[in-house]
Amino acid sequence: xxxxxxxxxxxxxxxxCSSCSKVEYTKVDKPAYLRVFNDFNTxxxxxxxxxxxxxxxMLIDPTFDxxxxxxxxAIKGDYLDKRDPYAPPYPSHIGSSTSKxxxxxxxxxxxxxxxxxxxxxxxxxxxxxxxxxxxxxYYRPMNDIPFFNLEPAVRKNVVVDTTLELGMDEIYTxxxxxxxxxxxxRGIIVxxxxxxxxxxxxxxxxxxxxxxxxxxxxxxxxxxxxxxxEDGVMRFGLRDDVNIWxxxxxxxxxxxxxxxxxxxxxxxxxxxxxxVAPYYSFPLFADTASNRITTDIWQRFTLLVPGLDxxxxxxxxxxxxxxxxxxxxxxxxxxxxxxxxxxxxFLPSMIVNIHSGTYNPRSFATVNTIExxxxxxxxxxxxxxxxxxxx
Amino acid sequence: MAAILFKIKSNKMLKYIKSCMWIALLPVLFTGxxxxxxxVPDSRESYRLAGDFVKxxxxxxxxxxxxEYTGLSVDMNGEGPFTLLAPNNSxxxxxxxxxxxxxxxxxKDSLKLAMQYHILNRRLPxxxxxxxxxxVRYLNLAGKEVFLTFAAVNPNNPGFPVNNLYVNGSFAVxxxxxxxxxVLYVMDKVMKYIPGxxxxxxxxxxxxxxxxxALKQSGLWxxxxxxxxxxxxxxxxxxxxxxxxxxxxxSLYNSNKYVTARLFGMYVLSKRNLFLTDFPAMYIIYGSxxxxxxxxxxxxxxxxxxxxxxxxxxxxxxxxxxxxPDNPALGNQGTVYGNTxxxxxxxxxxxxxxxxxxxxxxxxxxxxx
Numbered sequence: 237x238x239x240x241x242x243x244x245x246x247x248x249x250x251x252x253c254s255s256c257s258k259v260e261y262t263k264v265d266k267p268a269y270l271r272v273f274n275d276f277n278t279x280x281x282x283x284x285x286x287x288x289x290x291x292x293x294m295l296i297d298p299t300f301d302x303x304x305x306x307x308x309x310a311i312k313g314d315y316l317d318k319r320d321p322y323a324p325p326y327p328s329h330i331g332s333s334t335s336k337x338x339x340x341x342x343x344x345x346x347x348x349x350x351x352x353x354x355x356x357x358x359x360x361x362x363x364x365x366x367x368x369x370x371x372x373x374y375y376r377p378m379n380d381i382p383f384f385n386l387e388p389a390v391r392k393n394v395v396v397d398t399t400l401e402l403g404m405d406e407i408y409t410x411x412x413x414x415x416x417x418x419x420x421x422r423g424i425i426v427x428x429x430x431x432x433x434x435x436x437x438x439x440x441x442x443x444x445x446x447x448x449x450x451x452x453x454x455x456x457x458x459x460x461x462x463x464x465x466e467d468g469v470m471r472f473g474l475r476d477d478v479n480i481w482x483x484x485x486x487x488x489x490x491x492x493x494x495x496x497x498x499x500x501x502x503x504x505x506x507x508x509x510x511x512v513a514p515y516y517s518f519p520l521f522a523d524t525a526s527n528r529i530t531t532d533i534w535q536r537f538t539l540l541v542p543g544l545d546x547x548x549x550x551x552x553x554x555x556x557x558x559x560x561x562x563x564x565x566x567x568x569x570x571x572x573x574x575x576x577x578x579x580x581x582f583l584p585s586m587i588v589n590i591h592s593g594t595y596n597p598r599s600f601a602t603v604n605t606i607e608x609x610x611x612x613x614x615x616x617x618x619x620x621x622x623x624x625x626x627x
Numbered sequence: 628m629a630a631i632l633f634k635i636k637s638n639k640m641l642k643y644i645k646s647c648m649w650i651a652l653l654p655v656l657f658t659g660x661x662x663x664x665x666x667v668p669d670s671r672e673s674y675r676l677a678g679d680f681v682k683x684x685x686x687x688x689x690x691x692x693x694x695e696y697t698g699l700s701v702d703m704n705g706e707g708p709f710t711l712l713a714p715n716n717s718x719x720x721x722x723x724x725x726x727x728x729x730x731x732x733x734x735k736d737s738l739k740l741a742m743q744y745h746i747l748n749r750r751l752p753x754x755x756x757x758x759x760x761x762x763v764r765y766l767n768l769a770g771k772e773v774f775l776t777f778a779a780v781n782p783n784n785p786g787f788p789v790n791n792l793y794v795n796g797s798f799a800v801x802x803x804x805x806x807x808x809x810v811l812y813v814m815d816k817v818m819k820y821i822p823g824x825x826x827x828x829x830x831x832x833x834x835x836x837x838x839x840x841a842l843k844q845s846g847l848w849x850x851x852x853x854x855x856x857x858x859x860x861x862x863x864x865x866x867x868x869x870x871x872x873x874x875x876x877x878s879l880y881n882s883n884k885y886v887t888a889r890l891f892g893m894y895v896l897s898k899r900n901l902f903l904t905d906f907p908a909m910y911i912i913y914g915s916x917x918x919x920x921x922x923x924x925x926x927x928x929x930x931x932x933x934x935x936x937x938x939x940x941x942x943x944x945x946x947x948x949x950x951x952p953d954n955p956a957l958g959n960q961g962t963v964y965g966n967t968x969x970x971x972x973x974x975x976x977x978x979x980x981x982x983x984x985x986x987x988x989x990x991x992x993x994x995x996x
Contacts, residue, residue: 282909282918282931285761286900377757459919 262348268402269350269361272341273319275413275448275609279462287420288375292316292395292412293383294341295372296364305388306374311364313341314376314383321612322571322584325602325619326359336380350407354432355620356603358407366404371424372397373412396424407432409616413609415508417450417460423508430512431603431618438620439520441535441586443604444513445480447506449473453610454560461611469555469579470563473611474539476506478563481538481546484522487569489576493523493533498546504539504608520587520601530599534585536577537606539563553578565606565613583615591625598622674807677711678703686813689719690742692727697739699746707808708750710765712773712794714817721942721969722817743768744820752810753777753803756792759912762900771820774974776904778911789911791937794818796902796972796979800940815940816968825859825978826851834863837874838891841867844877845887847895856900857978860931860947860965862986870986880990888924890993893949894983896931897923902972902979903943906933919950926952927988930959942968947987961987 276290294313298306317337320329330344338344342362350358373395376383383391396412407429415423425448436442453461454473461472480503484496501516523533538546541561551558566580573582586604589597605616675683678700681691690713694700703709724730730738746768757763758779764772778791792799797816804811821828826848829835838861842848851857867873872880880890901918910916917932933945944966948959963985965971970982 279913279915281913281915282901282906283920285905285909289759289761377763378759379755379757381755 264348264363264365266366266404267348267350267363268366268404269353269358269407270341270364270402270410271361271408272313272316272410272412273323273614274316274340275319275411275607275614277318277462277610277612278414278417278450279460283460288393288395289378290318291337291376291378293374293376294412295374295383296369298370298372301388303388305391306372307384310369311347311362312383313338313345316341316373319614321614323360323614323616325357325588325617337378352621353405353407355438356432356618357621361407364402366402366406368399368401370397370399371410373424396422398424400426403428409605411448411607413448413508414450417452417456417610425508426510427512428510431515434515436515436603437517438601440517441520441601441604442515442517443586443606444515445502445504445606445608446513447474447476447478447504447608448508449506449608449610451506451508458557463556464612466573466581467612468564468577468581469551469553469558470539470560470581470608470613471556471611472558473560474506474563474608475541475560477542478504478539479542480504480516481540482516482518483536483538484518484533485536486523487532487534490536496522498538501537503542515603520599529595530589530597531587532589533587534569535567536580537563537565537567539565539608551579555579563608563613567615581613583613584617586615586617588617588619590622593623594626596625674805676704676808677707677709677806677811680804680806680811681711681713686715687713689716689724689727689730690714693719693730693738693742696730697735697742699739699742703746703808705808707806708748709768709806709809710747710749710751711806711809711811712745712747712797712799712814712818713811714745714797714814715800718797718815718817723969740769741817741820744771744773744818745814747773750809752805753790753792761905761908761912769820773818774900774902776902776908778908781911781914783914791908791911793902793904793908795820795974796904796943798904798935798937798940798943816942816972818974819972820974823975824852825855825857825975825980828973828975828980829859829861834865835861837864837867837872837877838862840874840877841872841880841887841891842895844880845882845891847887847892850897851895851977853977855897855977858896858899858901859978859980860894860896860945860983861980862894862983866983866985870990872990884995885990885993886925886995887993889922889927889988890986890990892924893922893927893929893988895923900979901931902974903933903945903981904935904972906931906945907935907937907943922949928952929987942966943971945971945981947983949988951992961989961992963987 274290274292280287294316295306295309296311298309301307315336315338317339320339327343348363350361375393375395377390409427409429411425415421454475458472464471480501481498482501483498484493485491521528521531523531540546551562564580566577566582567585568582571582571584586602588600588602592598600622603618607614681687744767747765748768756777760777762774767773773794776793778789780788792802795818797814797818799812800815801813829839906916919930922929928950930948933943935943944964946962946964948962965984967982973980
């Protein structure tokens with residue numbers, strides 16, 4: 237019996253000793269925060285079948301062999317696919333996909349994510365060392381082979397090559413995109429975000445708008461463009477100058493809340509530049525009938541060329557060719573298409589409804605960015621921290 | 628474990644366990660014997676070398692005959708690695724080769740080059756081919772590059788992969804056969820590569836002599852020696868003759884009376900490199916399989932598309948039609964279909980030539996107004 241006890245004691249000792257190990261945390265000194273989107277979405281068909289598919293690998297500070305083929309990099313963002321319509325506030329793709337294709341960087345990459353800065357959750361941003369960096373995007377074939385294991389011949393196909401200076405503790409959103417529809421020129425946008433520096437209230441929902449469409453897209457012949465029903469009336473592009481009108485509605489259809497029918501927000505100009513657009517806002521509990529814990533309103537943005545009155549839109553719901561004069565965004569529920577707003581492009585609601593504290597659900601205000609690129613629009617939502625759910 | 632140990636208290640139990648252990652040791656007496664002839668089967672032995680595999684496959688017997696005649700079958704049993712894009716018997720039958728002896732009539736060197744064209748100097752399993760890759764180029768033993776298009780999955784329907792593989796207009800009816808020294812694909816069509824330009828190709832074919840003369844007369848001929856690439860749907864002498872155009876009266880169809888860019892020029896698609904199978908492949912990859920564009924130097928619109936039944940493995944069939952810009956309500960007119968597989972997908976150094984069995988735009992539509 238004592239032998240057995242001794243034996244067990246020895247086992248316990250070995251076990252306890254072996255369980256100790258030093259964990260080396262990856263730490264980035266003086267970090268900048270970076271999030272990257274691949275905005276290419278133009279049509280490829282029989283006509284331009286040799287055009288490169290927008291499937292990329294991002295290399296930061298690459299090293300090259302004697303033939304100029306990249307063989308290593310400080311940071312690698314591989315399998316960078318076309319972006320998803322919705323860029324969620326936290327990298328939820330990791331849990332919901334088995335594919336390696338990454339709809340954004342860092343996205344599914346296992347890298348040190350950003351912290352909470354001034355209340356904003358930056359877990360969708362990667363920490364990278366601040367300072368001067370050379371960033372190159374390469375086209376890569378669509379397979380699961382990691383970039384540096386590909387044959388050297390297919391590792392030379394550059395999308396964009398740029399050098400830029402990233403400031404410490406600054407938040408950057410980078411876009412790689414087509415800048416001119418006719419010449420097929422490509423470019424990069426590096427936007428230094430300012431939402432964490434602005435005095436934004438947590439009882440207001442904020443949104444700003446960018447039009448990053450390629451030059452000459454809306455005016456090009458529609459046979460050259462993707463005819464995607466999901467993009468609604470704006471599927472063939474929007475003109476360079478449009479007014480933004482916002483409506484807040486109760487769910488189930490076109491039931492506006494008093495005071496929020498076609499509220500004028502401002503203008504959106506097509507511009508491929510690094511400037512940050514102003515934020516517009518509306519109260520989280522704009523619906524006075526709500527209990528101020530949760531609200532179910534949805535947001536509807538009408539994009540119209542100057543001169544057109546949203547009350548008197550000359551185009552119908554089923555019009556597909558509106559000459560770039562009209563676009564309709566419906567931020568509804570989780571972004572699934574509804575039976576109404578046929579001409580709308582559906583994206584998830586900008587109000588986050590989630591179990592928090594004792595409330596299920598509870599509504600939270602967010603900071604949002606809507607980017608119109610070539611006849612479609614993308615929504616990026618940034619959220620604040622919220623209390624853990626109590627079950 | 629501890630629970631079991633504590634249970635072993637009684638000597639009776641210990642004795643029982645001891646005797647069990649002795650019994651368990653019994654097999655040791657037998658395993659001590661020497662086994663000289665023990666061999667572990669090599670998993671690679673169940674795969675044959677490329678040459679042997681082709682030889683032992685009934686559906687590849689004509690391909691094997693070609694390899695044996697040209698002396699390549701010995702090489703195919705070598706180190707490798709190889710990827711064989713092996714045309715099956717019906718692919719050779721299409722060209723009029725039905726027996727092994729038919730190869731004796733062919734030039735050995737050019738046949739060897741043609742067969743080398745079907746063999747890549749690498750192991751290329753399906754998993755290494757980029758998903759939805761279009762015209763991915765791989766070097767073959769002839770020192771040229773084949774154009775490989777892998778219509779793997781429709782992006783709108785990712786749950787149901789299609790995995791159609793096309794190489795130079797041929798379709799892989801059987802994919803990814805593992806060999807000891809490579810991989811084998813069975814193709815439904817012999818790939819045709821003709822060194823030189825499309826101009827040289829057309830000039831060498833007597834069946835296109837009227838069309839060649841027509842291009843020369845219309846000032847469309849010289850461009851065909853350029854960089855291109857060109858895709859040409861060439862009407863043969865019979866097709867032109869059906870519309871009354873012969874070598875004798877060709878001079879009547881001149882640019883004073885006819886819009887020659889429309890009458891003869893519409894079949895030359897410049898800056899395009901299109902195998903017929905590209906159309907069905909594009910349908911899977913991008914959801915559109917139609918090429919619709921303006922005829923160069925004219926206001927008429929042409930449409931080209933092609934389909935292939937990959938289940939029945941029928942020849943790829945193209946349709947070529949036009950739209951009259953003054954009467955768009957009439958829709959697609961003058962549609963000509965073509966599925967003469969042996970005459971299509973002729974790859975040259977600056978383009979691809981297909982055979983067109985009839986004129987799409989008849990001479991009376993091309994009369995100058």
